[in-house]
Amino acid sequence: MDDTSETGNNGIVLKCEGLTKLYTSGLIRTKTVTGAKDVSFGIKRGEIVSLAGESGSGKSTVARMILRLIKPTSGSITLNGRSIYSYDIREYYRQVQAVFQDPYSAFNPFYTVDHVMERAFGLREGSIDPDEKDKIIQSTLESIGLNPSEVLGRYPHELSGGQMQRMLIGRSLLIGSQLLIADEPTSMIDASTRAGVLNLLLSLKKDKGLSVLFITHDIGQAQYVSERVLVMKQGEVVEQGPVDEVFIRPKHPYTKELLAAVPTLYERWDTCR
Amino acid sequence: MIDVWELLLRSRKFMFGLAVLISLILLGTVGPWLLGDPYYMNLSLIGRPPSPEHLLGTTSFGEDVFTQLCNAIGNSLVVGLIAGVLGTLIAVFVGAVGPYIGGMADRISSLATNLALVLPLIPLFIIIASVVRGLNLVLIGLILAATSWPWAARSIRSQVLTLKEREYVNLARMSGQNSVDIVVTEVLPNMLAYIMMVFVILTGTAILAESALSMIGVSTTRTITLGYMLYWAQHETTVPFWWNIWWWFIPPGIVLTVLLTAIFVIHAGMDEIFNPRLREL
Numbered sequence: 289m290d291d292t293s294e295t296g297n298n299g300i301v302l303k304c305e306g307l308t309k310l311y312t313s314g315l316i317r318t319k320t321v322t323g324a325k326d327v328s329f330g331i332k333r334g335e336i337v338s339l340a341g342e343s344g345s346g347k348s349t350v351a352r353m354i355l356r357l358i359k360p361t362s363g364s365i366t367l368n369g370r371s372i373y374s375y376d377i378r379e380y381y382r383q384v385q386a387v388f389q390d391p392y393s394a395f396n397p398f399y400t401v402d403h404v405m406e407r408a409f410g411l412r413e414g415s416i417d418p419d420e421k422d423k424i425i426q427s428t429l430e431s432i433g434l435n436p437s438e439v440l441g442r443y444p445h446e447l448s449g450g451q452m453q454r455m456l457i458g459r460s461l462l463i464g465s466q467l468l469i470a471d472e473p474t475s476m477i478d479a480s481t482r483a484g485v486l487n488l489l490l491s492l493k494k495d496k497g498l499s500v501l502f503i504t505h506d507i508g509q510a511q512y513v514s515e516r517v518l519v520m521k522q523g524e525v526v527e528q529g530p531v532d533e534v535f536i537r538p539k540h541p542y543t544k545e546l547l548a549a550v551p552t553l554y555e556r557w558d559t560c561r
Numbered sequence: 562m563i564d565v566w567e568l569l570l571r572s573r574k575f576m577f578g579l580a581v582l583i584s585l586i587l588l589g590t591v592g593p594w595l596l597g598d599p600y601y602m603n604l605s606l607i608g609r610p611p612s613p614e615h616l617l618g619t620t621s622f623g624e625d626v627f628t629q630l631c632n633a634i635g636n637s638l639v640v641g642l643i644a645g646v647l648g649t650l651i652a653v654f655v656g657a658v659g660p661y662i663g664g665m666a667d668r669i670s671s672l673a674t675n676l677a678l679v680l681p682l683i684p685l686f687i688i689i690a691s692v693v694r695g696l697n698l699v700l701i702g703l704i705l706a707a708t709s710w711p712w713a714a715r716s717i718r719s720q721v722l723t724l725k726e727r728e729y730v731n732l733a734r735m736s737g738q739n740s741v742d743i744v745v746t747e748v749l750p751n752m753l754a755y756i757m758m759v760f761v762i763l764t765g766t767a768i769l770a771e772s773a774l775s776m777i778g779v780s781t782t783r784t785i786t787l788g789y790m791l792y793w794a795q796h797e798t799t800v801p802f803w804w805n806i807w808w809w810f811i812p813p814g815i816v817l818t819v820l821l822t823a824i825f826v827i828h829a830g831m832d833e834i835f836n837p838r839l840r841e842l
Contacts, residue, residue: 381735381737385735388728388731388732393729394732396729396750404729407732410736410738411736
């Protein structure tokens with residue numbers, strides 16, 4: 289792709305500056321709710337950045353703005369040095385894709401899961417014959433450790449949450465996107481399959497140079513998967529930096545609180561507060 | 562979705578209603594074709610009670626009641642079908658597209674729904690019947706469709722508002738689909754069951770509305786429908802008391818009751834299947 293040469297191998301893929309989203313409701317007496325306030329950060333090629341924070345802290349708002357699903361009130365987002373709104377919508381989604389929190393809501397129960405994979409071809413240029421499509425889908429699924437015969441042709445309710453999340457990651461691979469917004473991809477799936485999804489992200493980062501914005505409320509996962517972390521509270525980024533620095537020597541009281549709230553093994557719960 | 566069809570075929574209510582409806586449809590389509598001119602007046606046979614030659618007797622004009630009845634069933638079903646199909650399409654369009662796009666489009670479609678909701682049917686028809694010469698079945702179907710959709714559009718709107726927040730809608734948008742595409746391929750299929758129910762109810766109520774309007778003489782007075790038969794039966798009797806010629810008004814009344822019961826039994830059967838809380842199968 290042309291864009292990769294512009295930014296170089298270690299360039300910044302995505303950059304957010306002063307990103308703010310205010311929700312206003314009511315016509316005469318307006319009420320304003322802050323979704324995100326002055327959020328600035330960048331993601332490099334082949335880097336996994338975690339966005340941590342409690343529910344309602346604005347993590348998903350940031351994700352949705354990056355995905356062009358909602359418009360920011362102010363601030364700018366640039367992809368490979370260009371404003372994301374300067375891209376044609378299809379061209380943009382060829383580069384930025386997402387995995388959402390609830391796999392059961394991400395697949396339309398009306399169709400078999402193939403529907404989601406086939407739709408992804410709509411973003412590609414030119415037409416591909418059906419046989420070729422099937423081959424690409426199968427090899428992609430195999431490359432992420434899914435058995436195509438086990439998942440294809442099934443309805444969403446017949447698959448496990450982990451399988452579905454992997455398929456969605458496979459979908460963005462199929463499109464060949466360079467940035468993946470993973471909005472709490474593991475919070476609604478079994479603990480036993482979580483590691484599989486996390487390891488898949490790590491291996492894609494290593495092999496394909498995939499950049500990931502990993503949104504989570506689980507500090508442990510953030511530490512496992514990412515190099516850098518941003519901690520959000522009430523729409524603001526209160527602390528950011530390398531994972532080890534933030535989590536071992538937290539500066540902001542909220543980060544300390546978050547860390548203290550992580551339950552640990554071999555410790556009495558009432559004493560760990 | 563496939564399970565739903567199987568369940569419908571196993572539902573006793575649905576199948577019973579369907580069987581009655583199909584036999585009425587057969588009566589309404591094959592009957593007129595076999596029986597000849599329903600308007601033919603045999604003036605030597607005025608107001609005769611049922612007999613082997615005239616299964617349901619004759620009218621005060623010497624017309625065969627059974628022939629008229631078969632034609633009436635067919636025509637009433639045509640009006641119902643036109644109103645049902647069009648009304649459903651309008652309801653789906655207004656109820657789905659505006660709310661999906663949101664903002665101004667949603668406000669406009671809500672306003673249109675609320676305005677149509679307060680449109681009074683009978684005064685409207687009295688005005689139309691006094692102005693328009695030669696109301697025909699298609700026109701009546703159109704007017705009934707134009708007044709029958711608002712409640713359905715409202716409930717479709719509320720369903721679209723929840724369905725559009727599902728992640729697969731976002732995922733479809735991120736597959737480069739446009740809004741109309743998404744509504745048609747992602748949102749509406751999940752409401753197919755409900756839309757079918759809307760169609761059944763709108764068809765049934767349109768048949769009833771047309772009969773009521775015919776009966777008070779503001780619908781078509783030239784094409785036989787069930788309401789038309791009732792209208793003439795109560796206005797043009799040559800016998801001293803109208804109930805003396807019971808074979809003229811009882812059959813269309815019974816058919817109307819049976820037809821609507823069949824349609825609402827079908828609806829009840831569908832409701833049981835689509836609403837799992839009522840499901841007993």
